[in-house]
Amino acid sequence: MINETDLWSLAKRALAPADRPAEHNPPQWPPAQDTSRISRSVPLHDVLTARRSVRRFREDPVPDTDLATLLDLATSTDRQMWPHGTAATTPQAWLVSGVAGTSGARLRQYVPRRSPAGAATAVEPLAGEFTDHGDCPEPALLAARYAPAPVTVLICAEITDDTGTAADDTGSDYGRALLRASAFGYNAWLSAVAAGLGGSVHGRSSPEVTRIVRRHTGTPARHLFTLVLGHPAESPQEFGP
Numbered sequence: 001m002i003n004e005t006d007l008w009s010l011a012k013r014a015l016a017p018a019d020r021p022a023e024h025n026p027p028q029w030p031p032a033q034d035t036s037r038i039s040r041s042v043p044l045h046d047v048l049t050a051r052r053s054v055r056r057f058r059e060d061p062v063p064d065t066d067l068a069t070l071l072d073l074a075t076s077t078d079r080q081m082w083p084h085g086t087a088a089t090t091p092q093a094w095l096v097s098g099v100a101g102t103s104g105a106r107l108r109q110y111v112p113r114r115s116p117a118g119a120a121t122a123v124e125p126l127a128g129e130f131t132d133h134g135d136c137p138e139p140a141l142l143a144a145r146y147a148p149a150p151v152t153v154l155i156c157a158e159i160t161d162d163t164g165t166a167a168d169d170t171g172s173d174y175g176r177a178l179l180r181a182s183a184f185g186y187n188a189w190l191s192a193v194a195a196g197l198g199g200s201v202h203g204r205s206s207p208e209v210t211r212i213v214r215r216h217t218g219t220p221a222r223h224l225f226t227l228v229l230g231h232p233a234e235s236p237q238e239f240g241p
Helices: 004-015 044-050 064-081 139-145 172-194 207-217
Strands: 092-097 106-111 129-135 151-157 198-202 222-230
Touching: 064 092, 064 106, 064 129, 064 172, 106 207, 129 207, 139 207, 151 172, 151 207, 172 198, 172 222, 207 222
Parallel strands: none
Antiparallel strands: 092 106, 092 151, 106 129, 151 222, 198 222
């Protein structure tokens, strides 16, 4: 058993940038990002207590700075948990903004920014960037399957076997990708709660969503996990635990 008073210090240590030499990270991965903007602002117990599934949201948009912060944290934690993970199973975050069940939704990709060449650590946190891929097809499908939220994060991965072809659901790469995508989604959700947002996670992969992402982006990415985010329509005491 872990004493409740120890949870905050243990989680803070786990979510903080890894204290290991830079060469332990694969060369294509930059050092873990500074997570102090979130981890030092809200006690862990408060975050866990406030973690409730939210499926009704206000129309207020979520600023890109907030989205980048929580996705940076999820990316940083993924790199600590999988220091030798393959690039093929690295989670990708595709964001659909403005899903209201009709039209006007945009599809963007979150791209973690690399540290400057030769820099061992970054003095200031380097926020990720968002690449716009234009109008998102079938927003009604996403709204019906998940929730009409300001932001829908489709967490995907490019899963291939040794020959470079798509792997099936039973391969080791698929299991690793699914585990990493789930952890990525939950870490992003917890950091969103710490930042005052609400949301819900949906662990089931969707062939329909995979087809949307592949057709609209031209990548072999496979959908594995979904996180919807926004400002809750009700206060926490109104929708209960």
